[in-house]
Amino acid sequence: MIDTRLTMFTTRWCGDCRLAQRVLDRHGIDYQMVDITEDATARRYVEEINGGYRSVPTIVFPSLKVIVEPTERELESSLRSEGLLQGP
Numbered sequence: 001m002i003d004t005r006l007t008m009f010t011t012r013w014c015g016d017c018r019l020a021q022r023v024l025d026r027h028g029i030d031y032q033m034v035d036i037t038e039d040a041t042a043r044r045y046v047e048e049i050n051g052g053y054r055s056v057p058t059i060v061f062p063s064l065k066v067i068v069e070p071t072e073r074e075l076e077s078s079l080r081s082e083g084l085l086q087g088p
Helices: 015-026 040-049 072-081
Strands: 006-010 031-035 058-060 066-068
Touching: 006 015, 006 040, 015 031, 015 072, 040 058, 066 072
Parallel strands: 006 031
Antiparallel strands: 006 058, 058 066
């Protein structure tokens, strides 16, 4: 299910997902979005990662690091620590 790009599991109505998408787009990060309302396999995967909850955005990095519902600052920090974003 995960490829070499960052993967963001989302829903259409998720405001935090739109925030994460804006951050990723602003920094030119290559990613794929997977809507868990349309993909039952993805929904089960998110539930497994999150202890039975359908928490979105659930973001999986190519290294398989997972962050859930990050703030803008947390997402940018993770992007830096994963080598996907340069600078402070």
